[in-house]
Amino acid sequence: MSTEDKVKFTSNSQISRREFLTLDWQAEPSSPVRLELDPAQCTGCGLCALDCATAALTVSADTDSDTFRLLFESAKCNGCGRCVTTCPEKCVRLEGVPEVGSGNATVLFEDRLVRCRECGSVVAPQSMLRGLQSRMAAAGQNLAAQIELCPDCRARAGSLGDGLGRSERMMA
Numbered sequence: 001m002s003t004e005d006k007v008k009f010t011s012n013s014q015i016s017r018r019e020f021l022t023l024d025w026q027a028e029p030s031s032p033v034r035l036e037l038d039p040a041q042c043t044g045c046g047l048c049a050l051d052c053a054t055a056a057l058t059v060s061a062d063t064d065s066d067t068f069r070l071l072f073e074s075a076k077c078n079g080c081g082r083c084v085t086t087c088p089e090k091c092v093r094l095e096g097v098p099e100v101g102s103g104n105a106t107v108l109f110e111d112r113l114v115r116c117r118e119c120g121s122v123v124a125p126q127s128m129l130r131g132l133q134s135r136m137a138a139a140g141q142n143l144a145a146q147i148e149l150c151p152d153c154r155a156r157a158g159s160l161g162d163g164l165g166r167s168e169r170m171m172a
């Protein structure tokens with residue numbers, strides 16, 4: 001492996017002559033970007049995927065098995081960190097540096113999709129609804145029954161309105 005392969009400089013790299021001379025030339029090249037996610041905290045809201053400009057993060061809703069998945073493709077990630085700041089649960093961590101290449105998407109999070117009690121259409125991942133229910137309960141609102149309805153059935157039933165917002169529209 002050549003020296004060029006071991007040490008990669010970016011246009012922003014700043015290094016002194018002393019640092020250059022003391023570089024560890026045997027060091028392994030930097031590892032590709034790795035996203036770590038705490039599944040106990042993730043609600044499957046999908047906002048990180050909505051805000052990922054490179055589609056490194058995507059969601060899939062398999063309506064045959066009623067399974068929600070959050071997928072990550074390291075080769076598409078530019079390391080911008082937007083997913084880390086977007087995540088309302090602060091459960092995403094970014095490590096490593098971007099590396100152009102190819103690779104398969106890995107599953108970061110998986111959950112059961114909940115269907116509308118009235119019409120049977122997909123509403124949202126179970127964790128997301130549980131999180132919403134507990135937040136509403138903490139605020140003194142008992143709207144558990146309406147949360148398990150799709151937007152159309154909810155509008156017919158009453159007052160919860162557009163409570164799930166961007167995440168729910170993504171599932172539609």
Ligand code: SF4
Nearest residue numbers: 052077078080081083
């Ligand atoms: S760091 Fe940026 S490009 Fe990578 S997954 Fe997060 S939002 Fe997408």
Ligand code: SF4
Nearest residue numbers: 042043045046048087
């Ligand atoms: S934004 Fe956070 S909580 Fe929502 S799906 Fe992404 S990692 Fe999970």
